[in-house]
Amino acid sequence: MKINVEVDCTPEEARRFMGLPDLTPVHDAYVANLTETMKNGVSAEMFESMVRNWAPMGEAGMKLWTQLFDQGAKRV
Template structure:
């Protein structure tokens, strides 16, 4: 026997129903910090720290991103 249940709800309603925490304020703060950094000009140290947190390969991934960003800067 196979039973299918279809639920029509928003992501917010699903989160509340499952009892998951609301990280909206954290998300808004994080996005605000990134937008502020972009308005003030992104420097290489900011990008390096950002990609260290996101890079799946650790330091090797950061080096790869750094080389890619340096190459995007055009001829020197």
């Protein structure tokens, strides 16, 4: 037996139904901060620090990304 249930709702309605928190204020603050930083200019050191924080597995992840970018630059 196979039963299909189709739910028609917005992402906001689904979030509320599942009891997930509304992170809109956090997102807005993050975007405002990032926009302000970009307006003031980003140095190479700031960019590297940002990417290092985003990279999974810390230093090993950063090394992987560096290798990928190096390989991509060699193909051009």
